Amino acid sequence: xxxxxxxxxxxxxxxxxxxxxxxxxxxxxxxxxxxxxxxxxxxxxxxxxxxxxxxxxxxxxxxxxxxxxxxxxxxxxxxxxxxxxxxxxxxxxxxxxxxxxxxxxxxxxxxxxxxxxxxxxxxxxxxxxxxxxxxxxxxxxxxxxxxxxxxxxxxxxxxxxxxxxxxxxxxxxxxxxxxxxxxxxxxxxxxxxxxxxxxxxxxxxxxxxxxxxxxxxxxxxxxxxxxxxxxxxxxxxxxxxxxxxxxxxxxxxxxxxxxxxxxxxxxxxxxxxxxxxxxxxxxxxxxxxxxxxxxxxxxxxxxxxxxxxxxxxxxxxxxxxxxxxxxxxxxxxxxxxxxxxxxxxxxxxxxxxxxxxxxxxxxxxxxxxxxxxxxxxxxxxxxxxxxxxxxxxxxxxxxxxxxxxxxxxxxxxxxxxxxxxxxxxxxxxxxxxxxxxxxxxxxxxxxxxxxxxxxxxxxxxxxxxxxxxxxxxxxxxxxxxxxxxxxxxxxxxxxxxxxxxxxxxxxxxxxxxxxxxxxxxxxxxxxxxxxxxxxxxxxxxxxxxxxxxxxxxxxxxxxxxxxxxxxxxxxxxxxxxxxxxxxxxxxxxxxxxxxxxxxxxxxxxxxxxxxxxxxxxxxxxxxxxxxxxxxxxxxxxxxxxxxxxxxxxxxxxxxxxxxxxxxxxxxxxxxxxxxxxxxxxxxxxxxxxxxxxxxxxxxxxxxxxxxxxxxxxxxxxxxxxxxxxxxxxxxxxxxxxxxxxxxxxxxxxxxxxxxxxxxxxxxxxxxxx
Amino acid sequence: xxxxxxxxxxxxxxxxxxxxxxxxxxxxxxxxxxxxxxxxxxxxxxxxxxxxxxxxxxxxxxxxxxxxx
Numbered sequence: 126x127x128x129x130x131x132x133x134x135x136x137x138x139x140x141x142x143x144x145x146x147x148x149x150x151x152x153x154x155x156x157x158x159x160x161x162x163x164x165x166x167x168x169x170x171x172x173x174x175x176x177x178x179x180x181x182x183x184x185x186x187x188x189x190x191x192x193x194x195x196x197x198x199x200x201x202x203x204x205x206x207x208x209x210x211x212x213x214x215x216x217x218x219x220x221x222x223x224x225x226x227x228x229x230x231x232x233x234x235x236x237x238x239x240x241x242x243x244x245x246x247x248x249x250x251x252x253x254x255x256x257x258x259x260x261x262x263x264x265x266x267x268x269x270x271x272x273x274x275x276x277x278x279x280x281x282x283x284x285x286x287x288x289x290x291x292x293x294x295x296x297x298x299x300x301x302x303x304x305x306x307x308x309x310x311x312x313x314x315x316x317x318x319x320x321x322x323x324x325x326x327x328x329x330x331x332x333x334x335x336x337x338x339x340x341x342x343x344x345x346x347x348x349x350x351x352x353x354x355x356x357x358x359x360x361x362x363x364x365x366x367x368x369x370x371x372x373x374x375x376x377x378x379x380x381x382x383x384x385x386x387x388x389x390x391x392x393x394x395x396x397x398x399x400x401x402x403x404x405x406x407x408x409x410x411x412x413x414x415x416x417x418x419x420x421x422x423x424x425x426x427x428x429x430x431x432x433x434x435x436x437x438x439x440x441x442x443x444x445x446x447x448x449x450x451x452x453x454x455x456x457x458x459x460x461x462x463x464x465x466x467x468x469x470x471x472x473x474x475x476x477x478x479x480x481x482x483x484x485x486x487x488x489x490x491x492x493x494x495x496x497x498x499x500x501x502x503x504x505x506x507x508x509x510x511x512x513x514x515x516x517x518x519x520x521x522x523x524x525x526x527x528x529x530x531x532x533x534x535x536x537x538x539x540x541x542x543x544x545x546x547x548x549x550x551x552x553x554x555x556x557x558x559x560x561x562x563x564x565x566x567x568x569x570x571x572x573x574x575x576x577x578x579x580x581x582x583x584x585x586x587x588x589x590x591x592x593x594x595x596x597x598x599x600x601x602x603x604x605x606x607x608x609x610x611x612x613x614x615x616x617x618x619x620x621x622x623x624x625x626x627x628x629x630x631x632x633x634x635x636x637x638x639x640x641x642x643x644x645x646x647x648x649x650x651x652x653x654x655x656x657x658x659x660x661x662x663x664x665x666x667x668x669x670x671x672x673x674x675x676x677x678x679x680x681x682x683x684x685x686x687x688x689x690x691x692x693x694x695x696x697x698x699x700x701x702x703x704x705x706x707x708x709x710x711x712x713x714x715x716x717x718x719x720x721x722x723x724x725x726x727x728x729x730x731x732x733x734x735x736x737x738x739x740x741x742x743x744x745x746x747x748x749x750x751x752x753x754x755x756x757x758x759x760x761x762x763x764x765x766x767x768x769x770x771x772x773x774x775x776x777x778x779x780x781x782x783x784x785x786x787x788x789x790x791x792x793x794x795x796x797x798x799x800x801x802x803x804x805x806x807x808x809x810x811x812x813x814x815x816x817x818x819x820x821x822x823x824x825x826x827x828x829x830x831x832x833x834x835x836x837x838x839x840x841x842x843x844x845x846x847x848x849x850x851x852x853x854x855x856x857x858x859x860x861x862x863x864x865x866x867x868x869x870x871x872x873x874x875x876x877x878x879x880x881x882x883x884x885x886x887x888x889x890x891x892x893x894x
Numbered sequence: 895x896x897x898x899x900x901x902x903x904x905x906x907x908x909x910x911x912x913x914x915x916x917x918x919x920x921x922x923x924x925x926x927x928x929x930x931x932x933x934x935x936x937x938x939x940x941x942x943x944x945x946x947x948x949x950x951x952x953x954x955x956x957x958x959x960x961x962x963x
Contacts (some may be wrong), residue, residue: 476962519961520925826950845941847906847915856906858944867944885949886957887924889942 126508131466134504137497138459139401144439146193146208148400151370154178156193156208156436163211163433166426169222171215171433176223180246180369181290183283186216188274188365192397198439201406204414207432214424227294228255233383236261236316238304241269241324242365243354245287246372247379252294254380259316260291261299261308262325267291269324269354270363277421306332313349318379321345323355324368342378342388343371349382351375370396403496404439444491444499447706449725450714451491451501454481458491458499465508476517482508483522484721487596487712488672493703505712509598521886522717523597524863525827529779533558533589534606536803538786540587541613544576545797550620551581554645557626558589559710559742562782563757565789570763571625571645572793578652584617586610587790590629595636596713607636614640623648625759627674627741646740649762650683650690658692660764662756662772665694667733669748669755671741672707684740684758691761698733706732708747715747719825726751736772750776778820780830808838812876819879828866828882835861836868837877854880865889899932900952906943908936915943925960 126134142148146156155174162171175182189209197205233256237248240262248258266272268284288298302308310332312319320343321331328335335345335352343353353371356363374395381388415432417424424432444458445451456464461481468478485505492498512518532538538561543550554575556568576583591606610633614622621641624630633642668688674680681702688695700706706729709715715722729744730737730753737755739745748755756771764771777785791802811834815823823833840846840857847856858867865888869881901917908915918935920942921928935942944953 474963475959479962519958521957521961844910845939846909847941847943848909849905850907851905855909856943865944867946867949881946883946883949885944885953887922887929887953889922889944890920891940891942 137499140457142402143400145196149193149196160433160436172219173222186212203412214429231255234316236319239322239325240267241322242368243372244322247376248296250376252296259297263304265301321352343375403441483717486707486714488707513598526593526716530593543584544582547582550584553584553620555586555624557629561786563742565785567759590632631673644680646683665696666738667735670705700732708744710743746776778824808834832866897930911938
């Protein structure tokens with residue numbers, strides 16, 4: 126990712142866009158922060174917000190015509206916020222908190238003719254920028270048409286305060302000075318720039334042809350002359366805040382004019398503008414506007430607090446609200462991608478975001494929710510590829526999952542055969558590695574059923590589609606896996622692949638080229654299904670769609686149709702289909718960040734209080750591990766009669782899944798194809814005895830029972846181990862590949878009792894990398 | 895290079911050599927980094943003990959630090 130790509134991606138996240146009120150305000154007052162201050166009763170904080178943007182808060186706060194009102198999102202769920210009334214409350218009950226600094230004088234003289242609010246604003250802004258401004262008016266006081274407000278609304282002392290403020294910034298005030306054609310005609314020669322406030326000065330008074338002010342810069346045709354204020358052509362009413370906008374716009378133009386730089390470049394965001402902010406109000410409570418008890422006085426402190434408390438603090442965060450990963454890292458996509466970019470820019474030092482990059486489930490829920498399809502998953506996945514290519518991928522992040530994948534692709538687990546007794550296949554059943562690991566009986570039943578139902582031969586392929594390598598950013602390993610799959614498929618005569626796993630389906634559709642792919646569910650939906658009404662649960666179940674089937678509407682519909690045919694009572698939850706969550710397996714989240722993976726499963730499980738029905742083996746097992754009662758759909762189509770209730774089946778855990786895959790291959794080879802399976806390695810003959818507690822510990826530490834067997838086998842073979850004479854326990858270690866495993870055990874007549882297991886990656890002197 | 899000491903009293907003995915373990919200076923390595931540490935090991939055959947608290951504690955911490963370098 127380079128800077129340009131970063132900016133293009135960042136732009137899609139709109140969390141930092143202006144809220145609707147600020148965007149519609151001609152001077153972009155941070156109304157949201159103003160409301161936040163008032164809502165917590167912090168008047169000084171609210172006043173600070175006004176002081177930061179408003180040139181004369183004492184005046185504007187009393188008479189602002191609040192163009193933001195009709196843009197306020199609160200209007201969708203109650204009336205818009207009474208912003209003007211709250212401004213009035215704020216400025217009548219507070220004094221100046223923040224006084225913007227005056228920059229050092231930098232030359233240039235400006236005449237401001239007319240003392241309306243736009244002239245006052247222009248003079249003030251120029252004074253603050255260090256320009257010498259002279260404000261001239263023929264009347265004895267400031268304000269232009271503001272002087273028409275009754276004393277109760279706008280006390281005359283506020284205009285006197287404004288005069289003091291202007292003088293404080295070095296503005297020369299020439300009050301009660303005749304302004305006629307002769308006076309004006311002399312100005313361009315005496316000053317570097319001149320601003321006419323049309324609120325007070327009639328354009329016909331100008332002795333030279335000026336035309337209408339340019340709307341962007343307020344420049345007149347006469348060089349060095351600018352004008353604004355009053356009621357512009359086309360408008361019917363006098364707008365206070367428009368006066369401020371014109372004065373500010375003119376000051377900025379004059380500043381640029383004096384600096385001899387472009388008057389027009391990059392001024393799109395000045396004045397009221399549109400915003401891409403996206404705020405959903407659905408589900409928020411409807412709240413009516415607070416009406417002051419005494420309309421003449423306005424809000425009391427309590428009323429103001431209540432009214433400001435109605436502000437919904439418009440922001441987007443739609444993805445963050447649903448994504449456990451973004452919440453965990455306290456990021457929204459724009460800040461996340463920036464951290465990813467910075468992480469990749471580090472040449473020497475610690476890459477603190479590695480774990481964050483590896484913790485995304487790559488499920489794409491955020492992208493679906495985002496109004497601009499922000500591609501968090503793409504960013505994380507392609508960054509992982511970059512990390513692998515650059516040799517920066519932490520070895521421990523995905524090692525276990527990739528070893529698991531290698532095992533699924535080893536001679537102990539794979540099987541690629543035509544249907545027994547046939548020499549060609551029209552179809553091939555591909556259950557996927559996790560279904561084989563979780564529910565091997567369901568794989569056998571499904572295969573037998575398909576061979577009985579479909580004509581033309583149904584072959585079987587046991588293996589792994591390679592998605593762990595794809596998720597881990599291991600491009601080479603993934604490409605090799607895909608190549609291996611295609612070669613095997615070709616050897617079987619390119620039959621139509623029927624896969625039970627939506628991850629395999631998504632991978633084959635995207636990467637396997639012109640291979641014919643069907644989902645098992647869509648195939649089953651066309652066949653006569655075995656129905657076992659007595660074995661179905663009576664209660665309603667909620668379906669948990671897997672994240673990799675997010676965009677597979679046809680597949681999702683088939684699953685529901687099958688449930689209907691079976692007679693299962695299904696209730697939908699809101700986070701299904703396109704919006705479905707990941708169970709924690711996706712993107713290898715649960716390996717790179719086990720605690721977050723567990724949280725993801727809890728979140729997915731909690732989307733419905735009903736017992737669950739999954740049709741992805743990993744969803745089934747992870748939801749079960751989170752404590753949810755959940756069954757796999759195949760368990761209701763092909764019930765294992767002697768088995769316990771499918772809803773109560775435990776998460777098999779890593780070791781059992783390994784074992785199940787290897788046994789499934791052995792069983793099928795010997796029973797269906799009458800072929801011998803590969804000889805069992807020696808260490809597998811070691812009988813180990815574990816308590817549930819020790820087994821859970823091994824699972825948490827990603828240590829397989831087979832690793833334990835390898836350690837003991839190695840110790841028995843070499844005699845190298847430690848012994849504790851106090852209790853006769855033994856301690857041995859072995860490094861099969863990259864990880865050194867330690868096991869504390871005791872040989873008994875029944876087998877080896879295992880007490881503990883732990884591992885490390887650091888190499889001891891005798892070990893080779 | 896400074897040596898980090900992890901010597902401790904231990905009941906473990908080398909089963910092969912029937913020897914109690916002794917403090918021993920060894921080099922452990924990970925991702926091109928070498929650390930001089932003192933661990934308990936068999937003085938005869940050199941079998942090194944990595945106790946559980948070290949493997950899941952300091953060692954893991956250093957491994958993760960190095961992985962992010």
